[in-house]
Amino acid sequence: MQRLLIVLLAAVDAIVAAAVGLAVLLAPLTLIWAIAFGAHADWGALWPSAATLWQFGHAVPLAVSLPDALVRSVGIAPSAATFALSVPPLLLLAFTAIFAARSGRRAALAGSWITGVVSGTVVFAVISVLVALTGRAPIVTTALWAAVLSPALVFLCGALAGAVTSAWTEGDGGPIDAVQDALDRWPDWAHVPGDVVRGAFAAVSAVIGAAALGLAIAALVRGGQVVALFESLRSDGLGVVVIGLAQLAYVPTLLAWSVAWLAGPGFAIGTGTAVSPAGTVLGVVPGVPMLGLVPENGSPWFLIVVLVPIAAGAFAGWLIRSRQVSAGVEAALLPRVAVAFGIAVVSGALGALLAALSSGSLGPGRLAHAGPEPGPVALALGIEVFVGAGILLLSPRRHGLADESAGHEDRF
Numbered sequence: 001m002q003r004l005l006i007v008l009l010a011a012v013d014a015i016v017a018a019a020v021g022l023a024v025l026l027a028p029l030t031l032i033w034a035i036a037f038g039a040h041a042d043w044g045a046l047w048p049s050a051a052t053l054w055q056f057g058h059a060v061p062l063a064v065s066l067p068d069a070l071v072r073s074v075g076i077a078p079s080a081a082t083f084a085l086s087v088p089p090l091l092l093l094a095f096t097a098i099f100a101a102r103s104g105r106r107a108a109l110a111g112s113w114i115t116g117v118v119s120g121t122v123v124f125a126v127i128s129v130l131v132a133l134t135g136r137a138p139i140v141t142t143a144l145w146a147a148v149l150s151p152a153l154v155f156l157c158g159a160l161a162g163a164v165t166s167a168w169t170e171g172d173g174g175p176i177d178a179v180q181d182a183l184d185r186w187p188d189w190a191h192v193p194g195d196v197v198r199g200a201f202a203a204v205s206a207v208i209g210a211a212a213l214g215l216a217i218a219a220l221v222r223g224g225q226v227v228a229l230f231e232s233l234r235s236d237g238l239g240v241v242v243i244g245l246a247q248l249a250y251v252p253t254l255l256a257w258s259v260a261w262l263a264g265p266g267f268a269i270g271t272g273t274a275v276s277p278a279g280t281v282l283g284v285v286p287g288v289p290m291l292g293l294v295p296e297n298g299s300p301w302f303l304i305v306v307l308v309p310i311a312a313g314a315f316a317g318w319l320i321r322s323r324q325v326s327a328g329v330e331a332a333l334l335p336r337v338a339v340a341f342g343i344a345v346v347s348g349a350l351g352a353l354l355a356a357l358s359s360g361s362l363g364p365g366r367l368a369h370a371g372p373e374p375g376p377v378a379l380a381l382g383i384e385v386f387v388g389a390g391i392l393l394l395s396p397r398r399h400g401l402a403d404e405s406a407g408h409e410d411r412f
Contacts, residue, residue, distance in 0.1 A: 006112050010120035013103035014155065018127040020099075021057070021092050025050045028245060035238055051135020055128075055142050057092030057249070058151040059357055061085065063141045079364070085140075086360030087370055089249030090256065093154055093357070100124075100158030105166040113163035113172060120159055125152035168194065188335050191324070196342030198323075199316035203343060203385050204350045206312035211258035214305075215251075218293045225292035232287060247290045254290065256358035260372030262308050263351060263381040267372040269294065269362070277302035286367065309381055313388025316343055321393055333394070340389045348382025 029050050033043070056062055062085040071081045100120065107116020125148060132147035167176040183190040219226070235243060257267045257275075266276025274281045275294055285291055295302075320339060352374040359371025 003112055003115055006107055006110050006116050007119040009110075010103055010107055010116040010159075011123040013099065013106075014120040014123035014127065017096055017099040017103075017155065018124060018131075018151075021096060022050060022054055022131075024092070025053050025057075028241075029053075032238060032242060045137075048135045048137040051131045052137050052140050052142065054092070054131060055135075055147045055151065056085070056088055057090075058096065058154050059088045059090075059093060060142050060146045060150045061360065063143075065139060065141070067139065081364075083364035084361040084368070085363070087253065087358065087362050088360075089246070090252035090357060091249040094252050096151070096154050097158035097161075100155040101162030104159035104161065104163030107159075108163040108166035108172060109170065111173065113167050114174070117156070117159040117163050121152055121156040124155040128152050165197075168197075188332050189338070192335055192338050192342065195320045195323075195339045196346060199320045199339065199343040199389060200346035200350065200385075202319050203309075203312045203316035203347045203389065206315050207259055207262060207309050207347075207351075207381070208255065210308045210312070211255055211262055214262065215254060215258050215293070218295075222293050222295075226289045229287055229289040229292045233289070243289065247288075250290060253358045254293070256354040257372060259351065259381075260355055260358075260377045262305050263377050263384065264306050265372060265376035265380050267359070267370070269367075269370050271366040271369045277305050283366070286362070306380075306384060309384035310388040313343065313347070313385035313390075314392050315388070316385070317389035317392030320389075336393045337390075340386060340393045343389045344382040344386030347385040348378040351381035352378035 026046070030046060033046055052062065064083055064085060066076065066081045068081075071078060103120050104113060104117050107113045107120075110116065128148045128151040131151075132142070132144055164176065167174075168180075171177050171180075180190070183193070230240070230243070233239070233243070260267050261276060264277060266274055266278075268274055269285055269291065270283055272281070273283055280295055280297055282294070282296065285294070317340065320343075321336075355372040355374040355377040359373070361368045362370040
């Protein structure tokens with residue numbers, strides 16, 4: 001495919017990704033705006049609101065400064081009139097990253113993934129600049145550099161992940177093939193990078209799946225508490241819709257918190273609080289309905305959940321070991337140790353990334369600290385995955401049974 005066509009397709013992908021994200025925000029926001037303020041609403045404030053939410057959805061921190069008149073009328077303490085919001089709803093970020101990965105994969109299959117990734121990222125960065133410059137809001141502000149860099153970085157990481165993964169499996173006739181040719185000079189180690197990425201993806205996917213299952217169980221068990229918090233807000237129909245949509249956008253964020261809880265370190269909802277399998281220490285929690293899913297008390301039985309990341313590591317180790325055996329190229333001991341260690345490191349890094357994206361400030365005062373700590377999550381998840389992967393990758397294989405089963409297959 002011609003390079004110009006690849007550039008154009010990547011640019012279109014970036015434009016569509018940004019346009020869909022903005023449209024998803026603008027459509028319900030326009031409807032809510034019309035219902036709440038009527039035909040004489042100040043429509044000039046609609047675009048800054050949507051632009052700010054789009055930036056916030058791409059992990060751009062918000063600085064909130066409430067007007068003095070509002071502070072006096074509501075009775076808010078002056079010290080709480082200015083605060084930061086930096087725990088983003090990760091649904092929009094996940095959409096952009098997935099769409100960018102699709103764009104990067106298509107560029108790799110077209111034969112020029114570097115061109116596609118660079119052009120798509122540049123176009124998305126330009127859109128981020130336009131959104132940041134035209135969508136400035138007086139009460140909720142963002143740093144210009146963060147409003148430009150963070151969305152572009154999300155698109156770049158997604159596009160790189162899709163492009164490199166596709167180029168590694170399909171070939172690119174360029175730098176990825178050169179790396180594979182260099183690895184082929186050491187046959188025992190050539191498979192290690194691919195097995196590490198494959199195993200880490202399997203392990204983290206298993207942990208996220210278990211976290212999603214745990215979140216669903218919590219919704220069933222503590223659904224009454226969520227409903228009670230909804231009722232305590234005494235919102236009208238429009239308010240319920242707004243709160244419901246906001247909580248839907250925060251489901252991936254809760255999923256990241258659930259991953260941190262399964263790993264062991266847990267998360268915080270305010271300074272001096274902790275929610276982990278070892279115990280729960282909570283003060284006054286904001287009356288947000290989705291926080292009703294948080295367990296109020298701990299139990300020694302909860303500690304058994306740390307077996308989930310170990311089982312996920314074992315699944316990854318079994319997957320890699322079975323793949324090697326079925327291909328008849330089972331690696332020596334040292335490469336298998338490297339694969340187990342690499343799976344643990346990459347899994348811990350991905351856990352730290354989830355924790356970093358889902359932590360920050362939820363409001364003034366003690367709410368300035370919320371979410372999981374990246375360091376403890378990375379350490380705990382990495383060790384647990386290494387234990388599970390090491391058991392399956394480093395244990396001796398029963399060659400006799402394997403040869404016997406192979407013999408039976410030959411007879412048929």
